[in-house]
Amino acid sequence: MMHGRRREIRKARWAALIIGLSSVLVADAAVADSSGRPNILFCLADDQSYPHAGAYGEPVIKTPVFDRIAREGVLFTQAYCAAPSCTPSRSAILTGRDIWRLGEGGQLFGTLPAEHPVYPELLGRAGYHVGFMGKGWAPGNVTAGGRASEPTGQRFKSFQEFIGKAPAGKPWCFWFGSSDPHRGYQKGSGVKSGMDPAMVRVPDIFPDTPEVRSDICDYFFEIQRFDRQVGEMLDLIHQAGQLDNTLVVITSDNGMPFPRAKANLYDLGTRMPLAIRWPARVPGGRKVDDFVNLTDLAPTFLEVAGLKPPHETTGRSLLALLETTASGVVEPDRDAVYTGRERHAWCRIDGKGYPARMIRTRDFLYIRNYEPDRWPAGDPRMVTNEGLYGDIDASPTKDVILARKDSDPRLFDLAFGKRPREELYDCRNDPGQLRNLAADPAHRKTLRELSSRLTTHLKATGDPRETTGEAPWDAWKYHGRNNWQILPEGQSTN
Ligand SMILES: [Ca+2]
Structure with a gap:
């Protein structure tokens, strides 16, 4: 467990690094990959549950960036993480494998054994410029499992630095791991920012008290900060002229840090927000009700890059589903997670x-x-x-x-x-x-x-x-x- 104050300092640093980036022009940005492979921007909130985004009808929270990705892409209503806990969920996202196939990668503060390939490594070998910032595969010990480097690739101080260093003619793959809305929170920050606690939908599992309503507003406040940061990254991609052929994914690793939510197998622990946009190949404006697991993302990223997923993968690529024009239930056999x-x-x-x-x-x-x-x-x-x-x-x-x-x-x-x-x-x-x-x-x-x-x-x-x-x-x-x-x-x- 990271101490709350230390975490706050770290989060403030991240916020400071990103604020202001949108005003900086990206000079000499990479041109699109000559083979048509897309860039991949993966944006991961830390502890955000479904349905806590504007696109899902949540009345208090304002997430214009998530809502835009959903509107211009595909909004998933039945997406689930592989485990309601940071490290195992991230292990599963990176490998496309259920947590019980990952050995010590399947629990909090474990290690991810090197025998399990991760999509950033595979994309890097296939010519992608790969990097991350913020919270990558964590928390845990990277080297204990035999890895020499972070499973999420090279660490960058900012997305601006990453995209500025992208070689021309090469596609890139970036992991933005926010520390929002992980606790600790600045108590009262949500209400102070103008949220009306009377409008909050209090889940049935929590007592409906002023303290709980305010706590939920603080959680919303941090989700909104994550949303703004993703928006600033999209601005940079737009300025580089690459937004059309960039696959953008916004989701979360596990549910809200509240009782019977995070670290639980109920919906508040496992059901995730998920929106995906890729105008070059994915018809937008759709809401999909298929049951998907975040383990489906790694095989999706590999497939768009022309790679086959490793044999041990349990996730299933979403590409065919993404490329249809259908809404609702698209692939009927995706009926459970x-x-x-x-x-x-x-x-x-x-x-x-x-x-x-x-x-x-x-x-x-x-x-x-x-x-x-x-x-x-x-x-x-x-x-x-x-x-x-x-x-x-x-x-x-x-x-x-x-x-x-x-x-x-x-x-x-x-x-x-x-x-x-x-x-x-x-x-x-x-x-x-x-x-x-x-x-x-x-x-x-x-x-x-x-x-x-x-x-x-x-x-x-x-x-x-x-x-x-x-x-x-x-x-x-x-x-x-x-x-x-x-x-x-x-x-x-x-
Ligand atoms: Ca988490």
Whole structure:
């Protein structure tokens, strides 16, 4: 866990680097690739959930850049990350592989073993000018897995520097990893900027209090900053005359840093904003309801560059879908996604994780918790940087739910309590995913079907949880700082 203040300083530095870039003309910019391969600009928010962008109808937040990409390109309504946690989600984006195929790349503060090729490396070998700025593959230890360099390519101080150094005649591929809207926040910044907290749509899982509304505004405030920064980069590409043949992707690595969101397999943890624009080949103005996983991006980037994805890839290229003129359901077999989680923060005795997998279809969410005796949000006897329940970032909203434990035990239990081995939610009638129907006889058939489908997928993709029953994750090294203490028996406040 990065200390909040240090993170703020780092974020302020990034903001300072980018502000003002739009006024700088790019001299001698690279001309388009002679073979027609597009540039690729990948913009990744840090902890932003669906539907928190203007294009999805969210009334308070203003994201004109995301909305433009959606309007002139394709807006996805059912996009999911591969894991609701920074490092594994980024490992999956970079490799196009499910987290259970990535060894130590599948958990927070792990390492990404060199045996798993990443798309920036493959594009670099194919002649692309590759770089990144901000948060790349992180947090974790790059070299422990046998890599000599960052999986996201060469680090640049700014996008201006990167694009200025792009060789003529070569396409480029850039990863912009924002640290927004990751915590910490400047408390009250959202409301102070003019947002009306009364207009905020408070998800069902949070108590509707002034503190929670303000906390959500602070989160929106940071998403808006990310959006502006992407806009400044688009201005530079426009000035270079390359916007038409640049594939622009805007999405997020995992859900909002609030209870039962980030580090959880519910929609607030896994369902992502996603918009893609590429005027040269992608008809715009479309909304697509197919279920896509962010693992689909790496094979997409490889395909537009004329490369085949490596054999181990589980994602499926989106190119055919992008090149149609269709809206709604375009490829009917994209009717489900599978995601999972292992260890997130170091917040259980002996560093144990909370292993779980899920399948999300249009109507249902089914979750399998492999160790239901463990605490899903962290052990209540373990004090971490994030307080108790260390898988959930310290926050005003977390404090409100903890303080209301006795007056609102239902929300407390949903956020922090133990969970049964199986969970089933009817997303049509319970979009907040609060009523577990796994024990409901009326849903037994659905439960069996989804359970079977999940098992089949996990076995087919080689998940050790289902194939050998081995679970190496808990024994793997955690490359973060472990600041924690265990309270004596009986001293836990919860
Ligand atoms: Ca994140």
